Amino acid sequence: MAAAQLTTDHLTERHRPTLEKALDAIRTRAYWSPHPEHPKAYGEDGSLSAADGLAAHQAVLGRRFELDQPGTDGWTGGETSPYGPALGVEYPHADVEVLLPAMRAAMAGWRDAGPETRALVCLEVLARISARTHEFAHAVMHTSGQAFMMAFQAGGPHAQDRGLEAVAYAYAEQVRVPLVADWSKPQGKKEPLELRKSFTPVGRGVALMIGCNTFPTWNGYPGLFASLATGNAVLVKPHPRAVLPLALTVQVAREVLAEAGFDPNLVALAVERPGEGIAKELALRPEVRIIDYTGSTSFGDWLEANARQAQVYTEKAGVNTVVVDSTDDYRGMLGNLAFSLSLYSGQMCTTPQNVLIPRDGITTDAGPKSYDEVVADLAGAVSGLLGDDARANALLGALVNPDVRARLEAAPELGEVVLASREVAHPDFPDAVVRTPVIVSLDGAKPDADAVYLSECFGPVAFAVRVESTADAVELLRRTIREQGAMTVGAYTTSPDVERAVEEVCLEESAQLSLNLTGGVYVNQTSAFSDFHGSGGNPAANAALCDGAFVANRFRVVEVRRPA
Amino acid sequence: MAAAQLTTDHLTERHRPTLEKALDAIRTRAYWSPHPEHPKAYGEDGSLSAADGLAAHQAVLGRRFELDQPGTDGWTGGETSPYGPALGVEYPHADVEVLLPAMRAAMAGWRDAGPETRALVCLEVLARISARTHEFAHAVMHTSGQAFMMAFQAGGPHAQDRGLEAVAYAYAEQVRVPLVADWSKPQGKKEPLELRKSFTPVGRGVALMIGCNTFPTWNGYPGLFASLATGNAVLVKPHPRAVLPLALTVQVAREVLAEAGFDPNLVALAVERPGEGIAKELALRPEVRIIDYTGSTSFGDWLEANARQAQVYTEKAGVNTVVVDSTDDYRGMLGNLAFSLSLYSGQMCTTPQNVLIPRDGITTDAGPKSYDEVVADLAGAVSGLLGDDARANALLGALVNPDVRARLEAAPELGEVVLASREVAHPDFPDAVVRTPVIVSLDGAKPDADAVYLSECFGPVAFAVRVESTADAVELLRRTIREQGAMTVGAYTTSPDVERAVEEVCLEESAQLSLNLTGGVYVNQTSAFSDFHGSGGNPAANAALCDGAFVANRFRVVEVRRPA
Incomplete structure (x- = not known):
């Protein structure tokens, strides 16, 4: 050598x-x-x-x-x-x-x-x-x-x-x-x-x-x-x-x-x-x-x-959930969620899929909001964010493969479309498949609704799920993590009790939680050296990036003993 | 509470x-x-x-x-x-x-x-x-x-x-x-x-x-x-x-x-x-x-x-090997090995089973010793160590269960008995089953000899294996670890080249090695906080006691992020 x-x-x-x-x-x-x-x-x-x-x-x-x-x-x-x-x-x-x-x-x-x-x-x-x-x-x-x-x-x-x-x-x-x-x-x-x-x-x-x-x-x-x-x-x-x-x-x-x-x-x-x-x-x-x-x-x-x-x-695969209970920054919450749902057309393993909202609506700094209002405002926030094609292209990127496109196109059949997907033209690449996300509203009380929201629908498809109450949302969160796994969990609440309940579920089911993100940090982004990507403790992943367990078993230590 | x-x-x-x-x-x-x-x-x-x-x-x-x-x-x-x-x-x-x-x-x-x-x-x-x-x-x-x-x-x-x-x-x-x-x-x-x-x-x-x-x-x-x-x-x-x-x-x-x-x-x-x-x-x-x-x-x-x-x-299970190439303390080597084979009647997962000795014998501080001399001297060291019943009882303990006794009783059929097992009476417990180890010599050149020495024979049964050369012993060591696993490896040599060759095999096959033990430390004993018990890298065990890998995956870390 x-x-x-x-x-x-x-x-x-x-x-x-x-x-x-x-x-x-x-x-x-x-x-x-x-x-x-x-x-x-x-x-x-x-x-x-x-x-x-x-x-x-x-x-x-x-x-x-x-x-x-x-x-x-x-x-x-x-x-x-x-x-x-x-x-x-x-x-x-x-x-x-x-x-x-x-x-x-x-x-x-x-x-x-x-x-x-x-x-x-x-x-x-x-x-x-x-x-x-x-x-x-x-x-x-x-x-x-x-x-x-x-x-x-x-x-x-x-x-x-x-x-x-x-x-x-x-x-x-x-x-x-x-x-x-x-x-x-x-x-x-x-x-x-x-x-x-x-x-x-x-x-x-x-x-x-x-x-x-x-x-x-x-x-x-x-x-x-x-x-x-x-x-x-x-x-x-x-x-x-x-x-x-x-x-x-x-x-x-x-x-x-x-x-x-x-x-x-x-x-x-x-x-x-x-x-x-x-x-x-x-x-x-x-x-x-x-x-x-x-x-x-x-x-x-x-x-x-x-x-x-x-x-x-x-x-x-996993199913990422956001629990929406209440907020003191309604506008910030909508903007933050809209960005999370749009970034790379939802093609991140950390993108929220199910947004759980109580049937009776939520309290916010802008007054009480009904389920329908929250869903409509979220749809509005996404359309606003992606209204300009240049900005939409910069945020969405292109659909990575035909499977994603097929899932997007099939999504309207799954429930009530509250925001339709639209095609975005790319100025440099005419063949690029660029699409805004679809938001589909599901009634959690309907039989078999769980067959939809408990499956990963990877790509630009988000489900707003109408649940009975925040308590039900917390229980559905637990079931979703336990059965399907989750890379991320988000929650919005001004209630210490709800915060504690969501945290307890995440601790018991081993999922990474982001609370009340309304600014420039998004639930689907993690920062190396500080955040763990995944937990390794629920079905979405058997390891976290990065911790001691991720490296400790990649080598073994061989000892040689000799008389001194 | x-x-x-x-x-x-x-x-x-x-x-x-x-x-x-x-x-x-x-x-x-x-x-x-x-x-x-x-x-x-x-x-x-x-x-x-x-x-x-x-x-x-x-x-x-x-x-x-x-x-x-x-x-x-x-x-x-x-x-x-x-x-x-x-x-x-x-x-x-x-x-x-x-x-x-x-x-x-x-x-x-x-x-x-x-x-x-x-x-x-x-x-x-x-x-x-x-x-x-x-x-x-x-x-x-x-x-x-x-x-x-x-x-x-x-x-x-x-x-x-x-x-x-x-x-x-x-x-x-x-x-x-x-x-x-x-x-x-x-x-x-x-x-x-x-x-x-x-x-x-x-x-x-x-x-x-x-x-x-x-x-x-x-x-x-x-x-x-x-x-x-x-x-x-x-x-x-x-x-x-x-x-x-x-x-x-x-x-x-x-x-x-x-x-x-x-x-x-x-x-x-x-x-x-x-x-x-x-x-x-x-x-x-x-x-x-x-x-x-x-x-x-x-x-x-x-x-x-x-x-x-x-x-x-x-x-x-595993098959532990001792490679005997040469020594500058023949008496110390024999005493150390005799103790290792006798302690708790060989019922330790760390007890040596196969003692590999070259057909042409070894060099020692007491002059060259033929294969037969080494085997006879090892047998003599064991009988000497266990000649006194009180000492034998203190070292051997009792056979833990009938399976071990059955293996001991079947061992003479496996090869040439160079040291027969004997019954030891226990002064306090007349029903105790106390037996000294049997040493069986096997000719490694014989077809199917490996069927014997490449199986774990848990209990007071040791095999002296006649190999062609030290180089052959090292290759048999490699094969034994790779195929059967090993909790311990021992070697006796005065040659830096042989030492290096044995060490290389242990590094490549992930086995814990004790070299030239002649005093009061034995290949089958490890000390917590200092020695690793097993390596986790060969078939005898998938973990070592104790290292980071043994603990790191017993828990997961759940992170909660909130705006500051």
Whole structure:
């Protein structure tokens, strides 16, 4: 192996201060990020400007994406942007019989590097990704359908934050045990028993990261970096519609690993041929000992039940609820909810689906409001927010795939439409499928209404559910979390008793709660280093991003005892 | 609920310093224990003396063991000491339809108490158990068959250490996140976004601890205390032959919980009627969200495959290997190995089973030794160690159950007997089944020899395996760990290359290694706060005692966000 171009000294100087700050942030959970959110913050110090990012993106389109992985047995691809254009990128197709052993063989050197070097190398990978944020923004936009600014922020700095957070947790977890300990046990008058003990964190094997269509980097980076930082090799299996952002990620990781003197096969890409369904095959391979997955409940459940040789971390479907009891800022509540329902056309696992409103209405600072008034005002707030096409495009993005569009189109049959969806034309991409959300009112007292609101209807479909009372809303919240899972819960109330009741349900059913959000923080957004994404304690996900449990079982500690 | 007799102030004063020391010990992994190993250290400061402990033990025999649990629908029992006498104790039999909901209902108050109070209450439980160590010693002796001194130490202070270690890990894991955080995100020239966030660790539900026959307290306490300290209720399901030590534990825990103002149903006992097999039923109950199990591979695998609603921590069968390559202390090596093979008649999950010795012999400080010489000298060391009946009884204890005896009696058929087992008479218990270990020599080159040495033969049966070379021994070690799992690995070598090769196998296959032990530390003994018991990375166990991974997934953190 060639001498490393990236020495430990370099890496320490560049990244140790960032690691320290990240470790501090996950302890205090105060606001912190080293990754700027504003596009204009990029373009100096070696990072790509907006123009250079776009050019870099365009340069990878319509050609082969070279990775120099072992075991490439052909080329595959076929992504089409939710905005219309085909990307035309072809990726190497892997012969896993060759690739997986090569990845396993890369692990010993990575293990011997130790937790700190591994963390610093991961931070270099993230820093180079950060420098290419403008390029990644286009890749995320044209695979997920997110609007540019969201693709930039959620696919760039926010995803990098989540990756860094995972590295910090992984590092902290591994250094809880010292590398060496001297042990001396008194024996009364006799000589003490003395041993020298060494402790080595060892990865479990190959980690399989199965990416999703909507947030390829944001949902992918935590597992990828948690596994890599704990000594595992990571095989990235992107969603076939969202390969490019993860292919770029793998490319950067391989480049950094090689420069730091490690085997680049510690990170590799596995793209499937159309209809090949390689996730199932990969998930059952004996080399694969960790799996991270974001996607459908059915495949997540299949992984948990069948990939028994692996630690499986899943984020699946859920039904997110907002309980509306009362508010002292009616206008703020409506504006906040309207934004939450509209952002990325409701295609976030954290978007509220069911807004529970008592049959007799609610009290507000603007006087009592009936159920119908609340629903109509919410519809009005959404239409107002999205009335201007430019603003609508900037908020909504495009529908990510035909399934979402089909659900949207079927939604009016489910109840009373209080806000119809409308088509929005995109000025640059005539084939983009841009739609405003539909709001459907359901009477919770009707038999079988629960068959509708207790199913996840992923996409721009929200249900206003007329419930008997706030107490009933709280009980329905409990049932929804327990049976369907929830990534988020929201509630609006001025009553301490109701607040306490909702909080108690969330504590008992293990769901993350946002209370009385009326300003610029939304129930569907979380901030790395401070907020937990999911709880891992209800059916929507078996892990939270990011906590000790997310990293602790990705490695084991091997102890060697010797007489001192 | 009555006012708490045990206030937080009392608990803090009594136990906070111990908790601090335990937290320090798991970081430094230096020697530490607050629980004296010597029987004479007890009898003052409220702890039971030897005589009082024996009297207390005798007082519970032959009668009903009252626990005042909800849902008791009868009485059951039937333990017989491996030393002969029937214990005659009857325990409440639980109607789980009543008991489990009562346990679940106890959790909210325990959750609200927070991590520190929970830890301190657990430490009070352990302190009261410690004060009754002399009583527990008899209970462990007459259920496990351990000799008195081992029952005293392993069943008393060492088990209490492991419980305390679990509490320390659980506490440390829960306080990694602050209870409250203020979050302020700058917005350029606009006012910052501000939130107040609260974080609450919440238990998962009822934790089921399934006890084992050989080490009811030592193997049971880590799971029990890890689950309790992280906010769960714990249902203790003892092995039907080893109920008493865990019944005493449950009794103490319920007493302390009530005195501290908590619902005693946070800890309860479930004893099965003969042949009832309630572990399977309990393991699948929806209330049960955590399971700790020590026992057979078949039932451990069943739990992992079927109890999908729960986090399952298992310690199962394994095959422990000692590689003998060379030594500079031949006499020390033989003495150390002889002790390891004899202690508790090889009925430890950590006892070596296969001693791999090269066909051409080994080099030692006493000159070269052929395979036959090494085997004969090891046999001689064991006979010497156990030649005196009093010493033999003190080391061996009694065979724990008829299965072990049957395996011992069948062992001579497996190969060439180089040391026959002998019966040892016990001076106090004429019905005790006390046997010295058998050593059987196997030729590794023979076809199908691996069918013998690659199966766990739990009990006083050791195999000397003649291998081609040290290199072959190292490869057989790898295969054994990978296929069968191992709780421990031992090796003797003076060669840095061999040492490195054995270490590499243990790192790659995730097994705990003891090198060149020749003095008073044995491969089958681990020290809480310093040594890991198992690795969780090979088939013998899916968790280690005790590390972050053992506690991190027993609770989830629920966040509540509010505008600041």
